[in-house]
Amino acid sequence: MGGPGDRLVLFCVPHAGGTAAAFNAWQALLGGAVEVRAMEHAGRGTRAAEPGYRSIGEAAKDFAAFVTAGAGGADWAVLGHSMGGLIAYEGVRLLQERGFRPARRLVVSACPPPQHGFGPVWGAGTSDAQVVDFLLRLGSIPPEIAASSDAMGYYVGLVREDARLTDAHRHRPPATPLNCPVTVLWGGADPVTEAFDPADWREAAGRPVDIRTLPDAGHLYITEQAARAADLVRADLLPAPTSGPSARAATGRPAVDTGVELYIDLLKRTLTNTVYEDPPLPSDWAPDTAYDPISRHAGLDWPSTAHTMVGLRRLDNVQYCVEQILADGVPGDFIETGVWRGGTSIFLRGLLRAHGVTDRRVWAADSFRGMPVVGPEGHPGDAELETHLLNDVMGVPLEQVRRNFEAYGLLDDQVRFLQGWFKDTLPTAPVRSLSLMRLDGDLYESTMDALTNLYPKLSVGGFVIVDDYLIKVCAEAVHDYRRANGIDDEIKDIDGYGAFWRRTR
Ligand SMILES: C[S@@+](CC[C@H](N)C(=O)[O-])C[C@H]1O[C@@H](n2cnc3c(N)ncnc32)[C@H](O)[C@@H]1O
Structure with missing residues (x-):
């Protein structure tokens, strides 16, 4: 496994009705050690002119092509949200069958275990009005769309097309375990997954899975609580360089214990004050005075009380450089x-x-x-x-x-x-x-x-x-x-x- 200094490409797959823009904040949140590449579904966003997918299998093939074209020689990982989690899972299986080098990790997010399907939340018998109600409950309707009945009709149509894909999909139990670690990211208040147990992903993965929960998060936490979600994903993608036995041996010093890692982590959060979230000082380029976790992670605001303005990701870089020097x-x-x-x-x-x-x-x-x-x-x-x-x-x-x-x-x-x-x-x-x-x-x-x-x-x-x-x-x-x-x-x-x-x- 590569260390945090090696380049890692994270391929992101959006949810039903969603576009690549759902991951816009993730590059800043994950920092330079990860290159975020969000896939656009055929027929959506920048690919609106193309015909949409006819099945999850077709979407998974498209995803596999996206990965092979974009990974180059780099380490790669996957984050799929909701329906995107199912496409990512099927795509990773396809790449494994084709003998493509294993992913560093698959992260399935807000996605029910595939052997259970997505449930009847927007099945064929559901009326448009019920779909709209459900989407409003999820908070997934962009305000500019909610304001227009034409746009609303079009958007509901897109979501229903995607729902048909998940409804029609039949899970094939895996013949062999997935060849990469799996994180199951879960919102504790997500109506789409509330009827399911994230631990059931173990069966679909054919191996133990790491479950990470955002306790009070609804379905769209990849945008609504992007900073917290990105922290969890990042911790699984980029383990601290001091945590492995090889890093310990290389430093020639006594083993670095978990307390040290925790101290460093807390120091970064305290110095940037992502803990108490002090408001920024207004400036010409950032007139807002509300605390914004994305700006603080990326070091784009001038904090009113935090002791540094460089943000969490640049402190990560300082840690990386220092630990290389010591090693x-x-x-x-x-x-x-x-x-x-x-x-x-x-x-x-x-x-x-x-x-x-x-x-x-x-x-x-x-x-x-x-x-x-x-x-x-x-x-x-x-x-x-x-x-x-x-x-x-x-x-x-x-x-x-x-x-x-x-x-x-x-x-x-x-x-x-x-x-x-x-x-x-x-x-x-x-x-x-x-x-x-x-x-x-x-x-x-x-x-x-x-x-x-x-x-x-x-x-x-x-x-x-x-x-x-x-x-x-x-x-x-x-x-x-x-x-x-x-x-x-x-x-x-x-x-x-x-x-x-x-x-x-
Ligand atoms: C952007 S701030 C540094 C932010 C800081 N590294 C942090 O962690 O928040 C720039 C600092 O550079 C100092 N500075 C810039 N040019 C300087 C110069 N030519 N000589 C001395 N200090 C300078 C300013 O006084 C200011 O404290």
Whole structure:
């Protein structure tokens, strides 16, 4: 099985009446280690012009073709929701029969065990009005459709077509067990599956299954509770790199126990405050003031109280890089340039504590008064951004950052602060060697100052993480520096916003 650094393609199959758009939020929620590819059913969404399927078997063949065309050499997994779960299950069986390499995992979501069928919820004898009632109960009718009787008629027609497929489907008991692990994802308040026992999936899989329940979730939790559902799926798809015996042996240190994994997980949730869900500060690009789990996972909002703004997925990336460094024994300290309230640097220190590392330091470099004012001699792109206008939020005094470290019990002499503008502090910083440099200063100059002064100190095997790779001036600095220094190590995406690479020479 691949580790969390290996690319994994997750093929997603939508529910009856649904389109690929149902999984729109999932890429941001799962992060860069997983590539989400949602299938469009024939006759739906972007494939509306094609004739629809005549059977679940035909849909499963279409799904199998989608997987073989899209998996390339990557590891792959499947998530099918409701009717999509049945199509995914049949498709995985088909690929197994054809000898295609096994999936890392099949996740069947909100889908009754196939030997029982979908039940009579929208069978042939049900009237359109009953179907509408049922769909309203599920909350599956998009408001723009509910508002128009023509659109409503069309939508109900689509759902009934899909219901005919599930009604007509006859389960074939498997001759051999499925050749991949199976997760059964289940909503505790889902009217479609309430009459069934998720454990019955064991019979259809021919092997034990892992049941994951969202206690109060209705049928459409893949959109309504996407962040919680994605957390469960992710935990099954990407087991923590420290959990396997090989990772333990490779670190040469005592076995990492479950308590350590739990501490790291809780630290990430606390630092991003996905626990108490503080509202974001309104900004030009995100005027909303309601907490949005998707933005917080993807690090797209400015939290009002959380100690980091980088989001859960970029903290996952920090953990991945650190654990690779420790496993491979890459020498050097860690540095973050641009720490704001300190959250990511606190996480770096927490990772050292969790892994019992006492011979590496975390360097936290910041002006501790916000972004620099860029004069006419500065980079024109930086000047245009005028980020210093945000300094009432961006400028966090050093004393506050120290207090934040202290709040986690993580302020000690393994933490060093470099206070001042990067151009002044970094050239003479008493940092001997680095294994991780995390750049989070947003601007061209801030990124370039960090690369120029720190990259020569980065060990081979060490990581450069660029938090703001999506910001044009930041990416420009990265490309200019790499070009000037002949660096061609592959830049990998983290979550559609940040990126990183590993130094190979
Ligand atoms: C986006 S915030 C960093 C977010 C932080 N890494 C986190 O985990 O939430 C950017 C920080 O970079 C600092 N900064 C940007 N350019 C700088 C420079 N040239 N010198 C010193 N500090 C700088 C700002 O003071 C601010 O605290």
